[in-house]
Amino acid sequence: MSKKVLVVYYTQSGQLLDIVKSVTASPEKDQGVEIIYEELRPKPPFPFPWKSDEFFQAFPESVQGIPCELEPLKVSGRNDFDLIIIAWQPWYLSPSIPVHAFFQSPAAKGLLSGKPVITVTGSRNMWVMGQQKIKEYIMENGSRLAGNIVLFDRAPNLLSVVSIMRWMFTGKKDRYLGIIPPAGVSQADINGAARFGPLISDALLSGKWDKLQDKLVAAGAVDVKPGLVMIEKRGRAIFNIWARFILKKGPYGSKARAKRLQAFKYYLLAVIYLISPFASIIYMLAKPFRTRAIQKQKTLYQSL
Numbered sequence: 001m002s003k004k005v006l007v008v009y010y011t012q013s014g015q016l017l018d019i020v021k022s023v024t025a026s027p028e029k030d031q032g033v034e035i036i037y038e039e040l041r042p043k044p045p046f047p048f049p050w051k052s053d054e055f056f057q058a059f060p061e062s063v064q065g066i067p068c069e070l071e072p073l074k075v076s077g078r079n080d081f082d083l084i085i086i087a088w089q090p091w092y093l094s095p096s097i098p099v100h101a102f103f104q105s106p107a108a109k110g111l112l113s114g115k116p117v118i119t120v121t122g123s124r125n126m127w128v129m130g131q132q133k134i135k136e137y138i139m140e141n142g143s144r145l146a147g148n149i150v151l152f153d154r155a156p157n158l159l160s161v162v163s164i165m166r167w168m169f170t171g172k173k174d175r176y177l178g179i180i181p182p183a184g185v186s187q188a189d190i191n192g193a194a195r196f197g198p199l200i201s202d203a204l205l206s207g208k209w210d211k212l213q214d215k216l217v218a219a220g221a222v223d224v225k226p227g228l229v230m231i232e233k234r235g236r237a238i239f240n241i242w243a244r245f246i247l248k249k250g251p252y253g254s255k256a257r258a259k260r261l262q263a264f265k266y267y268l269l270a271v272i273y274l275i276s277p278f279a280s281i282i283y284m285l286a287k288p289f290r291t292r293a294i295q296k297q298k299t300l301y302q303s304l
């Protein structure tokens with residue numbers, strides 16, 4: 001019997017589509033498997049490369065899950081898929097605005113209800129808090145998470161902040177000034193994601209989803225970095241406060257909130273470059289005494 005897979009994705013640079021295509025390369029060759037790709041298209045589109053003001057403008061809505069408008073989905077009204085793959089990226093430790101918009105749409109409920117879902121993430125390196133929100137959305141839409149694949153930039157945290165800013169603001173992602181590594185998920189990691197495809201095929205063709213995540217984790221699909229999770233957890237709580245504070249001044253694009261957005265921008269830069277290095281040093285010093293707690297965190301965020 002033939003199997004139909006829907007891939008829902010949003011991408012600005014094309015990176016996330018490259019990742020998901022690598023994952024689906026093998027299932028796509030399976031006999032009787034049909035894969036349909038549905039791109040989320042915000043109306044109007046978000047800019048890429050971004051200007052600084054536009055980049056920070058997207059902060060409160062990302063954090064509070066306030067959706068943008070989307071062009072209608074091409075597959076709207078269909079619900080005959082055997083698997084939905086959702087490829088999403090974090091914006092400000094939360095799902096990106098177009099991804100929030102998809103999950104909150106009536107079309108999502110129709111597509112997702114009763115269906116197994118696999119999530120695929122392509123991020124700088126902080127995806128854990130966003131994935132918690134994605135899990136909520138999946139439950140609210142009546143579907144069940146069957147697998148999770150996470151790709152991220154493996155460069156040191158403080159260097160990848162520089163490379164991603166350059167990438168986001170200029171579109172350039174090559175090596176920079178000799179020491180800043182290329183931005184984004186490495187091509188080797190993108191190509192390597194093809195190894196998850198046969199595991200997905202097995203589950204899809206047999207209809208048995210229960211063991212998929214264990215197999216994906218064993219194949220290295222979810223590498224949790226507890227030091228970064230610690231930063232994310234604190235950041236998420238503070239981002240919520242900032243987002244509410246900015247939203248009090250007005251909705252997306254309103255002039256009245258410009259000053260508060262500017263203040264947030266300086267706050268964020270200070271946290272990244274002044275506070276987070278100290279937090280990382282303290283984490284490294286405490287690490288030998290916290291091995292059990294760290295292992296527990298890894299297992300927690302590797303599971304569904």
Ligand SMILES: Cc1cc2nc3c(=O)[nH]c(=O)nc-3n(C[C@H](O)[C@H](O)[C@H](O)COP(=O)(O)O)c2cc1C
Pocket residue numbers: 010011012013014015016017055058089090091092093094122123124125126127164168
């Ligand atoms: C506004 C904005 C905020 C971002 N925030 C995060 C973040 O919190 N954590 C993270 O790991 N990456 C973050 N990124 C990087 C994205 O998750 C993603 O990797 C990058 O934008 C490339 O994705 P693309 O496929 O849409 O081009 C952010 C990107 C943008 C544009």
